[in-house]
Amino acid sequence: MYGEIKIFAGTASQELAEEIACYLEAQLSDHTVTHFANDNLWIQLNESVRGQDVYIIQSTSKPVHQNLMELLIMLQTLRLDSAGRVTAVVPYLCYTRSDKKDKPRVPITARLVADMIEVAGADRYMTLDMHAGQIQGFFSIPGDVLSAFYILANEMEKIMPQMKDPKVVATDLGFAKKGRNFASRLNAPIAFVEKRRAGEDDQTEALTLIGDVKDRDVIIVDDEVDTAGSITKAVKVVKEYGARDVYLTFVHPLFSGNATELLAEAPIKKIITTNTVPIPAEKFALLQDKLIICSVAPLLAEVILHAHEGRSVGEMLNEKYARTP
Numbered sequence: 001m002y003g004e005i006k007i008f009a010g011t012a013s014q015e016l017a018e019e020i021a022c023y024l025e026a027q028l029s030d031h032t033v034t035h036f037a038n039d040n041l042w043i044q045l046n047e048s049v050r051g052q053d054v055y056i057i058q059s060t061s062k063p064v065h066q067n068l069m070e071l072l073i074m075l076q077t078l079r080l081d082s083a084g085r086v087t088a089v090v091p092y093l094c095y096t097r098s099d100k101k102d103k104p105r106v107p108i109t110a111r112l113v114a115d116m117i118e119v120a121g122a123d124r125y126m127t128l129d130m131h132a133g134q135i136q137g138f139f140s141i142p143g144d145v146l147s148a149f150y151i152l153a154n155e156m157e158k159i160m161p162q163m164k165d166p167k168v169v170a171t172d173l174g175f176a177k178k179g180r181n182f183a184s185r186l187n188a189p190i191a192f193v194e195k196r197r198a199g200e201d202d203q204t205e206a207l208t209l210i211g212d213v214k215d216r217d218v219i220i221v222d223d224e225v226d227t228a229g230s231i232t233k234a235v236k237v238v239k240e241y242g243a244r245d246v247y248l249t250f251v252h253p254l255f256s257g258n259a260t261e262l263l264a265e266a267p268i269k270k271i272i273t274t275n276t277v278p279i280p281a282e283k284f285a286l287l288q289d290k291l292i293i294c295s296v297a298p299l300l301a302e303v304i305l306h307a308h309e310g311r312s313v314g315e316m317l318n319e320k321y322a323r324t325p
Helices: 009-025 064-080 109-120 133-138 148-162 174-183 229-240 259-266 282-287 296-311 314-318
Strands: 004-007 029-037 043-045 053-057 087-088 124-128 141-144 167-170 190-197 204-212 216-225 248-254 270-274 289-293
Touching: 004 009, 004 141, 004 282, 004 296, 009 053, 009 296, 029 064, 043 064, 053 064, 053 259, 053 296, 064 087, 064 109, 087 296, 109 133, 124 174, 124 296, 148 174, 148 229, 148 248, 148 270, 148 289, 167 174, 174 190, 174 216, 190 229, 204 229, 216 229, 229 259, 259 282, 296 314
Parallel strands: 004 053, 053 087, 087 124, 124 141, 167 190, 167 216, 216 248, 248 270, 270 289
Antiparallel strands: 029 043, 190 204
């Protein structure tokens, strides 16, 4: 058995870590992160972790490389200070779109990130809704890949009585399985936006709709929103096909570039997302009338507690969150 639970908050997930600690009736453990003028990071623990069960909460969203390096340095620091077990809790894991060689002479960066997390000192990992499920196979350490879609579904169920003939729309055919599961959870039919990548960058073009949304309220579902180019084009497509009100739900609010401006201008009634990635105040202000943020802290806290006590995480999830996508 390991010692007591120790929760450390990474710079990118301070508020989320505080929520998790509060849920566990624990205090955040103390450490110092120093940023030098040459962009190097230095970390010092301000309390002993010898023999303890330690969890570092750190998303690897923008600035990606700074947050990733902070996570890796923190993992090594905990390992060198003789922590009994170290778990990397990464609500949003970077580079998950780079999961395969889909053209010549390109890397599989998701595998590299998994290797670095292991080498740095993690004994286990936790994350939420990776873009591609096969990335779990890149890790040789045990981990829990959780889903926040049940949280989003619970929130949507509160709104659906106000909606007319709601229909779920998945943003592309690659999201078909998760989209169907989400629609099943809501007891709603599903349609699909067909889209194709328009170039070598991260912009895509939504082309057409598979399914009928005429005179229906629509719930567009995806795993993340980055530049919002694909999503706003999907909104345009469903409106062209006769949709009434459009609701948007997704797990990771990356909101790169002018994404929040695009979403604010789009004919979207409500945006339901989570706090896996912190939303800067200026971006939040643009969307506050539309935005509903659901916390993943209770889910992560329960999984941490079950892992610490050696109880089954799968049984807990099946019991509490049946029919989760």
